[in-house]
Amino acid sequence: MAQVLTERGYCVRALVRQPQRADHLKAWDVELVQGDLRTSDLVTLMRGCQVLFHAAAHYSLWRRDRSLLYAVNVAGTRRILAAAREAGIERTVYTSSVAAIGVDPRGQPTTEAYQSPPEKLISEYKRSKYWAEQVAHEAISQGQDIVIVNPSTPIGAWDAKPTPTGEIILRFLRRQMPFYVNTGLNLIHVRDVAIGHLLALEKGKTGERYILGHQNLTLADILGRLAAMTGLPRPLGEIPIVIPLGVAWLDEVVLGALGKPPAIPLDGVRMAQQKMFYDARKAVAELGLPQTPIDQALRDAVTWYRERGYCP
Template identity: 30%
Template sequence: MAILITGSTGYIGSKLTAKLALQGHQVHLLCRTSPTLPHFQKPNIKVFIGDITDAESIRPALENVDRVYHLAAYARLWAKDASVFHRFNVKGTENVLNEAKRSGVSKVVYTSTAGVIGPSNDKPMTETDPRITGFFNLYEETKSQAEAVAMDYAKQGLNICILNPSRIYGPGLDTGSNPVTKIVELYMKEKWKLIPGSGNDIGSYPYIDDVVDGHISAMEKGRSGERYILGGVNVTFNELMSAIKKYSGIEKKLRHIPFPVLNAVSHLMLWNAKITGKYPMITPDWVAKYKYDWALNSSKAVNELGYTIRPFEEGIKETVEWVKQNRL
């Protein structure tokens, strides 16, 4: 029996595809266009042209499939047509799960985001802690709605668990879902010159290989109807930049930009995006998020899935070396 992956051309999906194929699994990929990635050109990888927003196009990819990883989503902060968030993240997820249930698959792993769980206050957030703010953007909101869809299917008997990865970094495709790696690259090219606000805001930074392994473990061990945070080490933005400086060997002064300034710039970029359609570098939603801490507690995934968290400096060092070899 084969494994179906949606979102295989994304940051996590491409790494997951490569690893499962290397392990000898038959892998089906649902793609809107034929992927050109060289590691997809293997005899045990079969590409099906389809779209998660078109339920009928999903069916051929599910033939002889026993397990499904659903990663496909619209994972950006802005779209000229705001309805794209609901169409891909909510309706697309409903289509995938409905077709998976109809075809009788044994297990689904759905990749959500830690953005759904929200910012932290006096302690790292767990899967069951109530959110302390509203949603900052349509991506978070629609992914939360998609989680509700997944939970409904779990109640109907579909074996499905949910994963909530946070600010992933490490080697891999530049898809927009790995901004930390992009910051490493821009800093080493001397194009990253700022720190938002004080830089003391906390984020949770998991290494990409740990997240991929967490997906594979979740397929084997994840309990139906449960969520699992795939976070990393909780560090400040200042600590992130210090590690990048240390392992790149590049010492460059960075300017702390006050949030009111960033907010004003982001509104100008958003205004320009609405007129030209050019994707904004930052948005008011992005600025608002960095005013909070986003510390996470991944102990549930560690205890139940055997999830591992790479030491932060080790991961940054490996990322810097990869950027040197592949991006500079």
């Protein structure tokens, strides 16, 4: 995001929890200020800015993190939007997620027009993003200029943590994925997501939400593409979802109760029972969202991980 904004001539001030871990942003002449969504002086830190990109959130599929998810994603969104209003921010782009929308039960790619009831959303993370989006709509109803974007599954370079999707790529590269489940994702190049945020700022309609996505692929298709571009063998085949469900239940419910941090979140496996396919035509038509080929996004991710020693 910072790279795209500075390339387009914007001066960027970034709120970061640990500036020493964000030194790479200085390469794009980004001003770093220390804090998070619970910082008391958010208004002061925002003074002098014209627009806000609220992309901060806590991501976890562990049920034990429920309180933190709501404290950061819901209460934190309420605090930063109120601070933006007080600081005189002219327009805000709020980064929600397709997680907040849910999956259309009719089996077709989901659009912005659909909304799953919150109780039907799988995981406290998804429900926290739903309620955070409601906070944004409350602010909009009170006259605040906010555009909502709902990224699907970004992939590409700079996924340092990594994200769950980056973890899939890494596990494939490390030969740690002998089998896979029958699920699916909507993928988009991470740079297209960043550009989509800027396009939402410049062209988005107040109160509207835009899915920032591109191509729907099954997990088998994704792994096949990775195999073709790396020369590594594909996983052996598909396994029934009941097997990882059992492992995740044992890991999180039984071993977790004994104090062992779970490696496989149960809600993550439950989510995999749905093909999370989305339709981004609204963002393409109204914003001009770019659609970089997904093979390029996968290749960029593989190259970035290999060059930085994440895998052999």
